[in-house]
Amino acid sequence: MADARLTTPSFLVLGIIAKLGEASPYDVKVEAARTVAPFWSMTHAQVYAQCDRLVEAGLLSEARQTGGRNGG
Numbered sequence: 001m002a003d004a005r006l007t008t009p010s011f012l013v014l015g016i017i018a019k020l021g022e023a024s025p026y027d028v029k030v031e032a033a034r035t036v037a038p039f040w041s042m043t044h045a046q047v048y049a050q051c052d053r054l055v056e057a058g059l060l061s062e063a064r065q066t067g068g069r070n071g072g
Helices: 008-020 025-035 044-056
Strands: none
Touching: 008 025, 008 044, 025 044
């Protein structure tokens, strides 16, 4: 695991994913807008960046789509 400095957005993403279970960055953004938006806002780009950082740090795992619009 890489040495990651966790920030408030990191904890928000981790908490939302813990609540939802398996989730895409889009799912995280929707849940953040639904729950914490009155207190903390994160852009879509911030959510994706946090997810990437947390995967690199070994705090999240990633599964890629194999079909559909984004897959092969």
